[in-house]
Amino acid sequence: MHPTDLRMNNSNNREMLIKAAQCYLKAGWLADASRVWEEIGEYREAAAIYEQQEKWEQAARCYLKVGDWSKAAWCYQSNSQPLEAAECWLKGQQPLKAAWLRADQLQEIYQSYEILEEVEAKSEREKLEKELITARCEVNQRKKASASSRVRKLVNSLKNGQPKHLYEWALRVAEVLNRPDLSALIYSAAVKGRMPNAIGEWEKWAMATLGEATGIPQPEEELKTFSFEFVTVDLTGEIINREKKQASYYTEHLGNEVDLEMVYIPAGRFLMGAQESERGSDDSERPQHQVSIKGFFLGKYPVTQGQWRAVAKLPKVKR
Secondary structure: OOHHHHHHHHHHHHHHHHHHHHHHHHHOOHHHHHHHHHHOOOHHHHHHHHHHOOOHHHHHHHHHHOOOHHHHHHHHHHOOOHHHHHHHHHHOOOHHHHHHHHHHOOOOHHHHHHHHHHOOOOOHHHHHHHHHHHHHHHHHOOOHHHHHHHHHHHHHHHOOOOOHHHHHHHHHHHHHHOOHHHHHHHHHHHHHOOOOOHHHHHHHHHHHHOOOOOOOOOOOOOOEEEEEEEEEEOOOOOEEEEEEEEEEEEEEEEEOOEEEEEEEEOOEEEEEOOOOOOOOOOHHHOOOEEEEEOOEEEEOOOOOHHHHHHHHOOOOOOO
């Protein structure tokens, strides 16, 4: 066969396969369409259809063929393959996203720190990325107080409108810290920063975590921390242990220079009731059972008459 005839045959075969792939797509036979597109080297078309089928690894393979490292990384992440995703982010010249995966999903703290040392932040986004990666590493190292403080300082920057992954990273750090108060502040900043679907995501999180989503904290009311002494006593009232603790709070401005400091009480569990053998107990205290309490805010001090009058004047709320 003459070389020209071979080229013509190859061209005709390719056109036929393209038409076949288009027909498969119109018929909704996505598996066949993606297979044909991949066979003829139309990797982007194949990858897009693999994504529709949530065949993330096949989609990533096609993106790798055309050197689209970012999309390949995203597909690997969707398929819970953080190591492959991190390697793609590095090849795509996005080392900080690789460092995040190594810190968060792979728990490779020192590899993350190595990347952070090599990258010089040249934009606000990169500075925020480095801070959040550092915070995630600190959680892994059990430096929770430092991680909490670091994220809290970033809240103002998150109000200015940032890429969505920065909010996701910040929320992830708050999650592993078990700090719903910090999560609420980040969602508040996300709303002000116009993160896509911020309100919807806040409501979903609040219902699952707090049991209600009646409102989102105002970004201006950011939490501060204070230190206090936690004392343990024995049955006679004698102090047997002292510990230094920290708590978060915000100040509610009630007007006319009347303020109310509200301290966050984390969610927890306790044993309620008394055993039958407990002296002085009665049947109203039984059965003894575990009680779960959602996180809430409590006044730091007893309510004064001035605070009571200020609250009494507020508009009535109907639930």
